[in-house]
Amino acid sequence: MLSESSTHRKELTDLAIELVAKSAGFRRSLPPAIQTSLATMVRAMNCYYSNLIEGHDTHPIDIERALQGNYSSDVKKRNLQKEAKAH
DSSP states (O other), X not given: OOOTTOTTHHHHHHHHHXXXXXXXXXXXXXXXXXXXXXHXXXXXXXXXXXXXXXXXXXXXXXXXXXXXXXXXXXXXXXXXXXXXXXX
């Protein structure tokens, strides 16, 4: 969060608006099937890195398995899978 008095507020706000506009343009340029595939891949990637930042090393294949309802018999791994799915 930037304070109202931040000297960088206007520049960063302008950059954020530009990023949103370019992102929307990029999305519109992709065929729907590619949009869906890309969204799925990015969602899993975000989940993986979010968990890693929290110190929870859940392998991407285990995240994918959890999303399919296929949980590990290992309690620790299963708990990480459930956490990943909740994200």
